[in-house]
Amino acid sequence: MPLPVRYNWRNVFGRKISTGMTVAGIGLVVAVYLLVLSLAEGMRKTFEAPVSSRAIVALRVGAQSDAMSIMGLSEYEAVRTLPGIESDAAGRPLISPEIVVLIRVPRKDGRKTNIVVRGVVDEAFALRPALKIVTGRRFRPGTSEAIVSSRTRQRFVGMNLGETISSAGQRWTIVGVFEASNSPYDSEVWADLNNVQAQTHREGVLSVIRLRAADDAARGRMMTAIEGDQRIKLAAKTEKQYFADQSGAAKPIEFLAYLVGIIMAVGASFGAMNTMYAQVTARTREIATMRALGFSRGAVLASFVAESVALALLGGVIGAAAAALAIHTIWASPTGTQNFATFAEVLFNFALTPELVVRGLLFSVGIGLLGGFFPALRASRLQITGALRRA
Amino acid sequence: MKFLRLVFKNVFRKKTRTLLTMGSIVLVLVLTVVLTSLLATLERENSEGKGGTRIFVQHASGLGYFLPLSHRQKIEPIPGVLAVTPEVWFGGTYIDQRPQNFFGQLSTDPETWKTIFDDFSIDPAQLTAWQSQRDSFIAGQQLIDRYHWKIGDRIQLTGSYIPLNLSLVLAGTYRGADESTIFFHNKYLENSWIARLGQTGTFVLRVTRPEDVGRVTEAIDAYFNNSSAPVKAMPEKQFQLQFVEMLGNVKLLIRSILLAVLFTVVLITANTMAMSARERVTEIAVIRALGFRPRDVLWLVLAESVTLALLGGVVGVLLSFPFTRLLVEALKRSPAAIFAYNFRVPVSSIATAFVAAVVIGTVSGFVPAIRAARLSVVTALRQVA
Numbered sequence: 001m002p003l004p005v006r007y008n009w010r011n012v013f014g015r016k017i018s019t020g021m022t023v024a025g026i027g028l029v030v031a032v033y034l035l036v037l038s039l040a041e042g043m044r045k046t047f048e049a050p051v052s053s054r055a056i057v058a059l060r061v062g063a064q065s066d067a068m069s070i071m072g073l074s075e076y077e078a079v080r081t082l083p084g085i086e087s088d089a090a091g092r093p094l095i096s097p098e099i100v101v102l103i104r105v106p107r108k109d110g111r112k113t114n115i116v117v118r119g120v121v122d123e124a125f126a127l128r129p130a131l132k133i134v135t136g137r138r139f140r141p142g143t144s145e146a147i148v149s150s151r152t153r154q155r156f157v158g159m160n161l162g163e164t165i166s167s168a169g170q171r172w173t174i175v176g177v178f179e180a181s182n183s184p185y186d187s188e189v190w191a192d193l194n195n196v197q198a199q200t201h202r203e204g205v206l207s208v209i210r211l212r213a214a215d216d217a218a219r220g221r222m223m224t225a226i227e228g229d230q231r232i233k234l235a236a237k238t239e240k241q242y243f244a245d246q247s248g249a250a251k252p253i254e255f256l257a258y259l260v261g262i263i264m265a266v267g268a269s270f271g272a273m274n275t276m277y278a279q280v281t282a283r284t285r286e287i288a289t290m291r292a293l294g295f296s297r298g299a300v301l302a303s304f305v306a307e308s309v310a311l312a313l314l315g316g317v318i319g320a321a322a323a324a325l326a327i328h329t330i331w332a333s334p335t336g337t338q339n340f341a342t343f344a345e346v347l348f349n350f351a352l353t354p355e356l357v358v359r360g361l362l363f364s365v366g367i368g369l370l371g372g373f374f375p376a377l378r379a380s381r382l383q384i385t386g387a388l389r390r391a
Numbered sequence: 392m393k394f395l396r397l398v399f400k401n402v403f404r405k406k407t408r409t410l411l412t413m414g415s416i417v418l419v420l421v422l423t424v425v426l427t428s429l430l431a432t433l434e435r436e437n438s439e440g441k442g443g444t445r446i447f448v449q450h451a452s453g454l455g456y457f458l459p460l461s462h463r464q465k466i467e468p469i470p471g472v473l474a475v476t477p478e479v480w481f482g483g484t485y486i487d488q489r490p491q492n493f494f495g496q497l498s499t500d501p502e503t504w505k506t507i508f509d510d511f512s513i514d515p516a517q518l519t520a521w522q523s524q525r526d527s528f529i530a531g532q533q534l535i536d537r538y539h540w541k542i543g544d545r546i547q548l549t550g551s552y553i554p555l556n557l558s559l560v561l562a563g564t565y566r567g568a569d570e571s572t573i574f575f576h577n578k579y580l581e582n583s584w585i586a587r588l589g590q591t592g593t594f595v596l597r598v599t600r601p602e603d604v605g606r607v608t609e610a611i612d613a614y615f616n617n618s619s620a621p622v623k624a625m626p627e628k629q630f631q632l633q634f635v636e637m638l639g640n641v642k643l644l645i646r647s648i649l650l651a652v653l654f655t656v657v658l659i660t661a662n663t664m665a666m667s668a669r670e671r672v673t674e675i676a677v678i679r680a681l682g683f684r685p686r687d688v689l690w691l692v693l694a695e696s697v698t699l700a701l702l703g704g705v706v707g708v709l710l711s712f713p714f715t716r717l718l719v720e721a722l723k724r725s726p727a728a729i730f731a732y733n734f735r736v737p738v739s740s741i742a743t744a745f746v747a748a749v750v751i752g753t754v755s756g757f758v759p760a761i762r763a764a765r766l767s768v769v770t771a772l773r774q775v776a
């Protein structure tokens with residue numbers, strides 16, 4: 001017969017300070033673990049944002065990102081005439097020549113960092129249906145107007161509607177704010193292709209060609225055709241693959257989460273073990289009495305493990321709640337890190353997904369099991385007669 | 392001091408408990424050493440003040456923009472300037488695109504290299520060999536250790552934004568503050584668009600005395616202020632710092648983790664100390680009755696927790712060495728490999744860990760110590776523990 005759970009609950013709540021400290025310790029560990037993981041998750045989600053499976057990115061061979069790629073108009077002409085590009089309602093092919101330049105602008109924390117300015121034509125919007133203007137309007141072709149992502153607006157200085165971005169002689173006036181369903185485009189500034197080329201003295205220079213294939217079969221054919229064309233030295237990737245290749249930026253942070261998480265979990269379970277050992281000692285006679293009443297060794301073992309798990313789980317719940325609270329208050333604004341493929345900052349939000357919360361709770365259960373097992377083993381092995389006799 | 396024996400006896404009275412508490416202190420201090428070393432690596436504190444006379448000149452809009460090579464002639468006559476070289480970041484791929492195989496690839500002028508990188512060392516014969524062979528390169532010791540290149544070995548680099556494939560032969564090895572870079576001839580890039588357009592990525596120069604740095608950077612900035620390619624000149628340290636800044640909030644993240652972790656271990660240790668002080672209520676009452684003052688009791692309990700934490704500190708610091716070695720090995724195979732090669736445990740990290748141990752001991756022993764000192768002797772003696 002198992003020991004009643006109520007016995008454990010009463011014990012957990014019977015000694016408030018000691019329980020409170022153990023629970024708080026475990027809660028902190030879980031909160032830190034979850035915060036770091038949700039940071040990595042936010043970054044990963046950015047690079048895994050849904051894109052059309054037929055979207056193709058054509059870059060200079062060897063370039064890992066469009067910021068590192070360079071080509072001329074001849075490459076664009078060669079790709080544009082390939083068969084298999086989808087057309088929009090008006091019959092125009094969905095192909096977008098783009099230039100990517102980096103500008104150094106001040107963040108709200110006072111530091112300067114690189115962000116991407118993407119010079120585009122109308123087709124760029126048709127190729128990215130997820131991109132929506134949330135305030136203002138699109139820039140007019142041929143002008144030095146620009147639109148910024150709302151994350152960029154939140155993170156950098158002087159990015160509000162009507163303000164002018166200026167960086168070493170180049171200037172763009174902001175006329176709109178966009179959101180692009182948490183994709184890497186949400187870290188960018190968009191302006192007119194010709195204007196960006198002219199302002200950066202790069203007339204006739206392109207960085208990347210994006211296009212959408214008419215169907216899945218055409219996608220494969222087009223990618224082979226682009227890579228096989230001897231006149232141009234371009235490599236083609238699906239847009240999905242293109243972003244996936246850059247998602248390595250999340251790996252170091254994930255690594256940090258596991259490193260800190262595992263070490264601290266062991267540390268916290270040592271703390272829980274101390275508490276449980278002290279409990280076993282304090283309740284020696286109690287345990288012996290229960291054993292004398294007929295509760296089996298297994299029941300005592302299970303009961304003490306359960307108590308430790310309950311303790312840890314309580315910490316886990318508090319930790320997860322604290323992490324959620326922190327994310328929704330002090331860390332609600334977007335944060336960013338260097339994307340090594342573009343040398344620009346990629347912006348993202350903490351993403352505490354339900355899966356992560358579950359992982360955090362399981363993590364706390366693990367701490368409880370580890371911390372409870374040995375003390376429970378000692379409890380179950382007590383010599384009944386000796387323990388009963390002890391004062 | 393004469394109570395040291397008593398303190399030690401008390402520390403080891405409950406062996407399991409002491410070991411567990413020490414265990415968590417040890418783990419936290421290992422983590423402290425690792426995290427503070429990581430911070431130091433990010434801040435490149437290991438350059439130890441060398442290269443104080445080097446200046447980097449980049450486009451005012453950032454590294455994504457190029458500068459006209461003709462700027463060189465304007466920079467050279469500025470008083471105090473010893474030598475100038477254009478440098479181009481090649482950014483090519485070696486073997487494959489995995490981040491493990493990422494390292495710095497810079498084109499430079501081998502003739503002025505030794506003057507500008509005066510704090511780097513290279514065998515003079517190797518330097519001459521490098522200077523005389525157009526397709527040769529020199530590599531930092533760290534890269535030699537990583538790839539086991541030998542003099543005369545040829546490596547292939549696939550260009551990215553410079554669409555050129557390089558085939559380079561190793562001419563020498565250098566030692567210096569940054570050993571994860573290769574240098575090759577500017578001339579080898581002559582056929583690329585960047586050279587045809589008469590452009591370069593950055594200029595690197597050296598001034599005679601560190602006091603000249605401020606004046607020269609200002610002079611360079613001012614000279615090109617109204618040109619079509621305005622520049623930003625800065626000391627090497629600041630140039631390197633911008634890469635760290637690009638990492639965004641990573642530093643803040645690590646600092647916050649560190650704080651949370653230390654707070655956690657204070658909670659755990661304080662709990663242990665409270666438990667042991669509570670169990671010894673009668674004992675404390677007895678020594679008080681023997682004539683110990685409340686202050687003595689306070690010191691006894693506090694000394695116990697500090698001793699415990701310091702023991703944990705010593706073990707933690709000792710263990711952090713093999714641990715970081717393992718970690719670096721693991722990191723080298725991970726996508727964060729770039730950090731692994733520059734990872735060192737600075738003395739300041741170890742000092743931080745010891746300070747942390749003392750703080751952990753003091754803070755966590757404080758409340759139990761005060762409670763023990765304030766104990767009412769009469770009630771405590773009556774109590775059956």
